[in-house]
Amino acid sequence: MTRISARGIDFGDIRTDFALSGDFPAAALGEAEAAVDSRAGERTDHTDLELVTIDPPTSMDLDQALHLERTDSGFVLHYAIADVAAVVVPGGSLDGETRLRGQTYYLPDGSLPLHPRVLSEGAASLLPDQVRPAALWRIELDERAEPVSFGVTRALVRSVARFDYAGVQADSETGSLHPSIASLPEFGRLRLASARDRGAIELKLPEQEVVADGDGWRLELQPRTDADDWNAEVSLLTGMCAARLMIDGGVGLLRTLPKPAPDAVGALRRSARALGIEWPQGVSVGELLAGLDPNAPDTLVMMSDATGLLRGAGYAAFDGVLPELLEHSGIGAPYAHVTAPLRRLSDRFSTEICLALSAGTAVPQWVRDALPALPDVMKGSDSRASKVDRACVDLTEATLLHGREGELFDAVVLRGAEGKRDAEIYVPGPAVIAKCAGNPPEGVPLSVRLVRADIVTRAVKFELDVRVSAPAS
Structure with a gap:
């Protein structure tokens, strides 16, 4: 995989946005x-x-x-x-x-x-x-x-x-x-x-x-x-x-x-069926997830869906x-x-x-x-730390991809679209997790087109290219 690097990223704006300072009062x-x-x-x-x-x-x-x-x-x-x-x-x-x-x-x-x-x-x-x-x-x-x-x-x-x-x-x-x-x-x-x-x-x-x-x-x-x-x-x-x-x-x-809500467990069971993952009766969620191949695309999908259990x-x-x-x-x-x-x-x-x-x-x-x-x-503070982490990743993603709008990328859908929420995809190169329009199916390798990489808003978005039915490479 080609290594892609971005220069000129300034994380100072994120410090300002979240009122973070490394300085301590003189007394402290x-x-x-x-x-x-x-x-x-x-x-x-x-x-x-x-x-x-x-x-x-x-x-x-x-x-x-x-x-x-x-x-x-x-x-x-x-x-x-x-x-x-x-x-x-x-x-x-x-x-x-x-x-x-x-x-x-x-x-x-x-x-x-x-x-x-x-x-x-x-x-x-x-x-x-x-x-x-x-x-x-x-x-x-x-x-x-x-x-x-x-x-x-x-x-x-x-x-x-x-x-x-x-x-x-x-x-x-x-x-x-x-x-x-x-x-x-x-x-x-x-x-x-x-x-x-x-x-x-x-x-x-x-x-x-x-x-x-x-x-x-x-x-x-x-x-x-x-x-x-x-x-x-x-x-x-x-x-x-x-x-x-x-x-x-x-x-x-x-x-x-x-404990996970019953409807969240039910949704995970539906995902397992759609992906062809066998889930025997009596096997707990934890046992099922622990037994999945960590390198399989289907596992990424199941793990992403399982985040709904831990709310x-x-x-x-x-x-x-x-x-x-x-x-x-x-x-x-x-x-x-x-x-x-x-x-x-x-x-x-x-x-x-x-x-x-x-x-x-x-x-x-x-x-x-x-x-x-x-x-x-x-x-x-947990909420702020999570948002800071996400903002740093979002800024880097947008900077890495800026100027490449219109290009096709290989991707795997981590989480399908639901209601007004777009699907979430993983793009291995350059290790991006982002939103994707077009209702792509979960767990299927496919090609997506970059439609937005905005450094100012730290926003990245892809869309499913219906003309392409296989990965881009």
Whole structure:
């Protein structure tokens, strides 16, 4: 496939449109620069644990480090999370600024961090060969990698190595994984099987990413490796344990998602029939999707249609009375965000709750006071982050295709037209997902004609060329 690059893309307008700024008020920055570990006297020294991190290769805001041990009875997972609550003063200027931001925003030409980089990429980040304050989870698991016991304490930790997903994948294939994660493939496969048993719905859609290409930019579909999935299962397991602590303790902040509506499941079954995909009775949505060939065009269509099952995600804060909805249906269990406090506001508060509940002490009042407002803060920042991501991709798509109006492109229809909504297609070169008029059939390779690529409005649109019944090349 020919690689297509676009020059001269300025993402500054997107920052302006969404009121994003990388600058911090002087008082907040001063607090970050002067930050000290306020809980230093409460920590157990666990610097002997050979923890490692797994993150994208350019990341510096390292929230998590893990050590996984295979035992005669199962596994022992140690998962260190940056202890951000110990370096952010409750009620201070930095605390207030992070509540306005909600999370870190990532754009192709740089991030806009939740915390000043002196903390998020420095003193609080779990960088290798640095002693850091952390909330250290210890989770004991049986032979099926199901949790038997768990808890979290304040500790001093030190990461001994940093890895990225591609490197972990390559090492797993050659049998040369670092000893601290040598059991990760077995653990990951068992946890993925557990997810299917729980009825979890995992969507493996192509993820568009804008990446630098010399002095320009291009679009790529990021491949999801087995290592991505195994590492994700570590975080998911920890979030499920955190949710159980909160529910049992009667105070917390859950990430929730209602069960799919019956009509959405029915629509997915109709798509499966139209595509000739067998869906036996008794097989759950999650089992069906997990069993599809990830490289088949029909799988892209099914995964796209299945996004209709995962609607209504939210946050539920509670203190004394449990919320009506406890579960996250995509995970198939109650779940809480606790593993990314450098990048996501809610995790600082959720981790503090888990530390208190695990120790049998009172949840700090500053945490309880903040709980009622957190769902709206996080929902708002999640929405903004999603729109920022989409705007960056839309701008790149429009720039890559501008001037090529009238050309034919190969495409696969991801989602058919419905009512006034046009179909959605995937164009492999240059990795574009866009609207298409003309009511093309789902899952069929075809040719489409580019009719619009507007850089100002960031809009791209195709139409089905009825004169062409086969792919363009």
